[in-house]
Every structure is written in structure tokens, then in C-alpha cells.
Amino acid sequence: MAAALVLLVCAGAVLYSAEAQDPYNELPDSYKKGVDLALEQLSSHTGVHHHFRFLRSLEKSEIESGFRVRYLYHHFYLKPTRCAKGTTESDPQRCPFRNDRPLMDCAVCxxxxxxxxxxxxxxxxxxxxxPRLTEEMRTTRTEHCRKMSYNSGAPTLLAVSVAKNK
Incomplete structure (x- = not known):
């Protein structure tokens, strides 16, 4: 009986520590701001009925252009949760994921x-x-972000890859 209790306590500790390793919390603040922009846009859309949470990064890049100015690009997935949009959830990052809806593929720059x-x-x-993302949409995203950094005289944003997450 004591062994079962110890096993239960250990399992709880592992789950608690895994929860503390939330991928969103592991992001640098500059990239969190882009994720927050995407989440804000999704939550303002009338067709979206649930909260989303950051799942993982696919690609991140940034260019330092001097004078503390940077251009950032972040491609990532958001996953729908079981929490309804507009609920007074104190911490949306605690909403459990739902697996019956597709991921949201996002790119921000x-x-x-x-x-x-x-x-x-x-x-x-x-x-x-x-599932709705087309190759044409990918190209449009990439070109838009390249133009953004060229318009300011900076090197192309997507040419400098800081990190790629798998």
C-alpha cells in the first residue's frame, strides 16, 4: 500500500513538472508578442468559438537592424482548447487541448x-x-515578410534563420 502511495506521488510530481514546461513559457518574450498578436486576432474573429494555445514553433528568424530595432518572423502552430472563447479563465494556458479540431497554422512578422x-x-x-493552407498562401506569407524588411532597408528577414524547431 505504501509503495502504491509513493508511486502515485511520483506520478503527480512528473505531471506537475511537465505542466511547468509549457512551450509558450519557453519562448523568448519577443516571440511571445507575435504569438499574442495571433491569439488576439483569432479571439476577435466571430467564427472562432474556443481559446487556442501555442503548441510549437516551426521556424523563427530575426534580423538586428541596429539601434535596438529587430525584424522577427515566427511560423508556429496553435491548438484549440476545450475552453470557450470569452470565458473568464484566469490562465488560458491551462485550458486542456482538444484533439477533434485541426491545428491553426500561423505566421507572423x-x-x-x-x-x-x-x-x-x-x-x-x-x-x-x-489542412486549408495552400502552397500559394505559404508563398504569399513569405513574400510579405520579405517585403516588410526590404522596405526599411534591412536585409531580408527570412534569409537569417536564428532557430528552427522540429
Missing amino acids: YKTADDLIELSPRPYVHCIQK
């Missing part, structure tokens, strides 16, 4: 100055259900 998102050029956010 934006300029930061002193770690704050600049309004010019306007941040770009594109999210679509993963």
Missing part, C-alpha cells in the same frame, strides 16, 4: 524597437486551419 512592436510597418499575422 513584425518590427520591434526597444522590444516593443512597432505599428509601422504594420505587423503581419496570417493564421489558417492547417
Whole structure:
């Protein structure tokens, strides 16, 4: 009986520590801001009925252009949760994932100055259900983000890859 109790306590500790390793919390703050932009856009859409949570990064890149100005690109997945949109959930990151809906494939690019998102050029956010994403949409995303960094005289944003997550 004591062994079963010890096993139960150990299992609880493992689950608790795994929960603390939330992928969103592991992101640098500059990339969290882009995820937050995408989540804000999704929650304002009338056709979206549930909260989403960050699942994982597919690609991240950034360019330092001097004077504490950076251009960031982040391609990631969001996963729907069981929490309804608009509920007074104290921590949406605790909402359990649901597996009966497709992932949301998102790409964001934006300029930061002193770690704050600049309004010019306007941040770009594109999210679509993963099965609906076409090659043409991927190309449009990439070209938009390249133009954003070229318009400011910076090297192309997608040419500098800081990290790729698998």
C-alpha cells in the first residue's frame, strides 16, 4: 500500500513538472508578442468559438537592424482548447487541448524597437486551419515578410534563420 502511495506521488510530481514546461513559457518574450498578436486576432474573429494555445514553433528568424530595432518572423502552430472563447479563465494556458479540431497554422512578422512592436510597418499575422493552407498562401506569407524588411532597408528577414524547431 505504501509503495502504491509513493508511486502515485511520483506520478503527480512528473505531471506537475511537465505542466511547468509549457512551450509558450519557453519562448523568448519577443516571440511571445507575435504569438499574442495571433491569439488576439483569432479571439476577435466571430467564427472562432474556443481559446487556442501555442503548441510549437516551426521556424523563427530575426534580423538586428541596429539601434535596438529587430525584424522577427515566427511560423508556429496553435491548438484549440476545450475552453470557450470569452470565458473568464484566469490562465488560458491551462485550458486542456482538444484533439477533434485541426491545428491553426500561423505566421507572423513584425518590427520591434526597444522590444516593443512597432505599428509601422504594420505587423503581419496570417493564421489558417492547417489542412486549408495552400502552397500559394505559404508563398504569399513569405513574400510579405520579405517585403516588410526590404522596405526599411534591412536585409531580408527570412534569409537569417536564428532557430528552427522540429
